[in-house]
Amino acid sequence: xxxxxxxxxxxxxxxxxxxxxxxxxxxxxxxxxxLGPSGCGKSTTLRLIAGLExxxxxxxxxxxxxxxxxxxxxxxxxxxxxxxxxxxxxxxxENITFGLSVRGESRKVQAEKLxxxxxxxxxxxxxxxxxxxxxxxxxxxxxxxxxxxxxxxICLLDEPLSNLDASLRAEMRNEIRSLQRRLGITMIFVTxxxxxxxxxxxxxxxxxxxxxxxxxxxxMLYSRPASTFVARFIGAPAMNVIEAAVFDACGMNVPRSSLxxxxxxxxxxxxxxxxxxxxxxxxxxxxxxxxxxxxxxxxAVRLQxxxxxxxxxxxxxxxxxxxxxxxxxxxxxxxxxxxxxxxxTELQPA
Amino acid sequence: MKVSRxxxxxxxxxxxxxxxxxxxxxxxxxxxxxxxxxxxxxxxxPAAFVGLGNFERMAADPVFHRAFFNxxxxxxxxxxxxxxxALAMALLVNSRIKGRGFVRLAYFTPTILPMIAVxxxxxxxxxxxxxxxxxxxxxxxxxxxxxLGQSGTALWALIAITIWKLAGFFMIFYLAALQQxxxxxxxxxxxxxxxxxxxxxxxxxxxxxxxxxxxxxxxxIEAFRLVDHVIALTRGGPNNSTQxxxxxxxxxxxxxxxxxxxxxxxxxxxxxxxxxxLIQFGFLDKRIHYR
Ligand SMILES: Nc1ncnc2c1ncn2[C@@H]1O[C@H](COP(=O)(O)OP(=O)(O)OP(=O)(O)O)[C@@H](O)[C@H]1O
Ligand SMILES: [Mg+2]
Numbered sequence: 001x002x003x004x005x006x007x008x009x010x011x012x013x014x015x016x017x018x019x020x021x022x023x024x025x026x027x028x029x030x031x032x033x034x035l036g037p038s039g040c041g042k043s044t045t046l047r048l049i050a051g052l053e054x055x056x057x058x059x060x061x062x063x064x065x066x067x068x069x070x071x072x073x074x075x076x077x078x079x080x081x082x083x084x085x086x087x088x089x090x091x092x093x094e095n096i097t098f099g100l101s102v103r104g105e106s107r108k109v110q111a112e113k114l115x116x117x118x119x120x121x122x123x124x125x126x127x128x129x130x131x132x133x134x135x136x137x138x139x140x141x142x143x144x145x146x147x148x149x150x151x152x153x154i155c156l157l158d159e160p161l162s163n164l165d166a167s168l169r170a171e172m173r174n175e176i177r178s179l180q181r182r183l184g185i186t187m188i189f190v191t192x193x194x195x196x197x198x199x200x201x202x203x204x205x206x207x208x209x210x211x212x213x214x215x216x217x218x219x220m221l222y223s224r225p226a227s228t229f230v231a232r233f234i235g236a237p238a239m240n241v242i243e244a245a246v247f248d249a250c251g252m253n254v255p256r257s258s259l260x261x262x263x264x265x266x267x268x269x270x271x272x273x274x275x276x277x278x279x280x281x282x283x284x285x286x287x288x289x290x291x292x293x294x295x296x297x298x299x300a301v302r303l304q305x306x307x308x309x310x311x312x313x314x315x316x317x318x319x320x321x322x323x324x325x326x327x328x329x330x331x332x333x334x335x336x337x338x339x340x341x342x343x344x345t346e347l348q349p350a
Numbered sequence: 351m352k353v354s355r356x357x358x359x360x361x362x363x364x365x366x367x368x369x370x371x372x373x374x375x376x377x378x379x380x381x382x383x384x385x386x387x388x389x390x391x392x393x394x395x396p397a398a399f400v401g402l403g404n405f406e407r408m409a410a411d412p413v414f415h416r417a418f419f420n421x422x423x424x425x426x427x428x429x430x431x432x433x434x435x436a437l438a439m440a441l442l443v444n445s446r447i448k449g450r451g452f453v454r455l456a457y458f459t460p461t462i463l464p465m466i467a468v469x470x471x472x473x474x475x476x477x478x479x480x481x482x483x484x485x486x487x488x489x490x491x492x493x494x495x496x497x498l499g500q501s502g503t504a505l506w507a508l509i510a511i512t513i514w515k516l517a518g519f520f521m522i523f524y525l526a527a528l529q530q531x532x533x534x535x536x537x538x539x540x541x542x543x544x545x546x547x548x549x550x551x552x553x554x555x556x557x558x559x560x561x562x563x564x565x566x567x568x569x570x571i572e573a574f575r576l577v578d579h580v581i582a583l584t585r586g587g588p589n590n591s592t593q594x595x596x597x598x599x600x601x602x603x604x605x606x607x608x609x610x611x612x613x614x615x616x617x618x619x620x621x622x623x624x625x626x627x628l629i630q631f632g633f634l635d636k637r638i639h640y641r
Contacts, residue, residue, distance in 0.1 A: 072541050079538070081537070083532065085532065085534040085535050087538075087553060089557060098542050098544075098552075099542030102544040102545075102548045150542075
C-alpha cells in the first residue's frame with residue numbers, strides 16, 4: 001500500500017509553471033531520490049510536500065488522507081534542510097529535542113527519546129555543544145537527529161550532502177541509507193548528483209522542467225531510459241545519442257525518424273563495424289575514454305585500461321544487440337522497435 | 351638604536367587620530383576629574399583644592415536629587431518602551447504586509463528630524479487648548495491641559511517625545527537583524543510544530559540578543575545624553591520637574607558658571623555610564639553571542 005501519493009501537483013510562481021502535473025507514489029520504507037538539473041523544481045516539490053509552499057493545485061495523500069490543505073506542522077513530515085538550519089543558540093541536545101519541546105512533551109520523554117536517537121548518529125559525546133562547535137558532518141548528523149526523533153513516517157532531505165567534502169559525502173551516504181533501512185522510514189531525497197541517486201535510492205524520479213521524465217529503479221533508468229533526456233542525464237560519460245544516417249556506414253538500415261542511443265561502456269572495437277577516427281584519449285587508470293569522430297557527430301567510447309589505439313587512427317566500433325536504444329527524433333521518447341543488427345567480425349588477437 | 355621606517359610611518363599615520371582623541375576626549379576627561387576636586391575660580395580668586403567638597407555639596411543638593419531621580423524614571427520608561435516598540439514595529443514591517451515600504455519610512459522619519467525640529471512639532475501637539483492633543487481631547491469634553499507647563503505631566507510629555515524619536519531609530523537595527531535570520535531556521539521551527547509565539551520566543555528573540563544588547567547600550571546613552579528637547583521646551587521646569595542630569599550640568603556650567611561643581615556632576619554622570627557599560631559588556635556580552 002502506498003504511503004505517499006501525489007496526484008496532479010502543480011505550482012506556479014506568478015506565471016512560471018515550475019511543477020507540472022506531478023504524479024508520484026511511494027511505498028512504505030522506500031528510499032526515493034528526486035533527481036534533476038538545477039532549477040527543475042526538486043526543492044519546490046519537496047517544499048510542497050512539507051507544506052512550506054502552497055500548491056497551486058493537486059492532491060498529496062499521506063496514508064490515505066489528503067494533507068495538501070494542512071499546515072506543515074500537522075502533516076507528520078520531517079525535513080533535513082540543505083543548510084541544516086540548526087538553531088545556533090541551542091545545544092545539540094536542545095536542537096534535536098526542539099520539536100518535542102514545543103509540542104509540550106515532558107522532559108522525561110524528551111530525554112528518553114534523545115537517549116535513543118543520539119547513539120544512532122554517534123552524537124552522545126556532543127550533546128552539550130553548540131552547532132558552531134561542530135564539523136560539517138556532525139552538524140549534518142544533528143539535523144538528521146532532529147528529523148528522526150519525531151518518528152514521522154516520512155522524512156524529506158533537500159541536498160543534505162552537498163555541503164560536505166567528497167569522502168565525508170560517501171560516508172554519510174552509507175550512513176543515511178543504512179539508518180533508513182534499519183528504522184524503516186520512507187525517505188525522499190533531493191539531489192542533482194546522479195551517482196548519489198543511483199547508489200542510494202530504491203527508485204529515482206528524474207525531473208525535467210517540473211515534470212517527471214522517468215520514475216523507475218536505478219537499473220531501469222540506466223538500462224531502459226525513457227527518453228533522450230534520461231539517456232543523456234544518467235551515466236558518466238552520458239549515453240551517445242547519434243543520428244540514424246551515421247549507421248549507413250556499417251550497412252544498417254535505421255529509420256530516419258529515430259535517434260540511436262549507445263552507452264560508451266557498451267561499445268567495443270571490432271574488425272569491421274562502425275568506423276570513426278579517434279580524436280582524443282583520456283586515460284583514467286582503470287579505463288580510458290576515447291572520443292571518436294563519426295563524421296557528423298562524435299561519440300565517447302569507454303575501454304578497459306590504456307588502449308593500444310593512437311590518436312588519428314580509425315577505429316571500428318561494435319555493440320551487443322541489447323545495448324542498442326532507439327528514440328523518436330521528434331519527441332525524444334523511447335521506441336521499442338527492433339532493427340536488424342550486423343554481425344561483427346571479431347578482432348583477431350594481434 | 352635605529353628606528354625602523356615602518357615605525358615612523360605608523361606613528362605618523364596614528365598622529366591625527368591621536369591628536370583628536372587626546373584633545374577632545376582624554377584631556378577633557380582628566381581635566382574634569384581634576385577640576386572636580388577644586389573650587390570654581392572667580393575673579394582674582396584662583397581655584398583652591400577642596401577635596402570632596404563638591405561631592406558633599408552634591409549630596410545635599412535637592413536639585414541634583416531631583417535631576418537624578420527624574421533621570422532614573424526617564425531611563426526606566428524610555429529604554430524598555432522604545433526598545434519594545436522598536437521590536438514590534440520591526441516585526442510588523444518585516445512581515446509581508448501591504449505598503450510596508452511606506453510604513454518603514456513613516457516609522458523612520460522621526461529619526462531623521464533634528465531634535466529641535468521634533469521639539470517644535472511636539473510643542474504644537476502639547477499646546478494647551480489649541481494643540482493637537484487638546485483639540486482631540488476637547489471632542490470628549492476634556493482638554494485645557496498644559497502638558498508641558500505642569501509638574502505632573504511635563505516629564506511624561508518629554509518621555510513621550512523621546513520614545514517617539516528613538517523607537518524608529520532602534521527599529522532599523524532590529525529590522526536589519528531580522529533580515530539576517532536565515533528563513534530556513536524559521537521554516538525548520540514551523541515544521542517542528544512551533545507556532546508564531548514559540549518561534550518568536552525560542553528562535554527570533556535569542557537570535558536578536560546581540561542586537562538587543564547593542565540597542566540597549568545606545569538607549570542607555572541616549573537616556574542620559576538626549577536633552578535638546580528639555581532645552582527647547584521646558585528648560586528643566588516647571589519647578590525642576592523635567593530637570594535631567596545632563597541638563598542640570600549644562601545649567602550649572604553655562605548659566606551659573608559654577609564650573610567646578612559642574613565638573614563634579616560630570617564625574618558622577620560619567621561613573622554611572624561607565625558602570626552600566628561595564629555590566630553590559632562584561633556580563634551580558636558573554637551570554638548572548640553564539641558564534
Ligand atoms: N520563491 C520563488 N519565487 C519565484 N520563483 C521561484 C521561487 N523559488 C523557486 N523559484 C523558481 O522555481 C524553479 C524551480 O526552483 P527549485 O528551487 O525547485 O529548483 P531545484 O530543482 O531545487 O534547483 P537546485 O538544484 O538549483 O536547487 C526555478 O526556476 C526557480 O527560479
Ligand atoms: Mg534546490
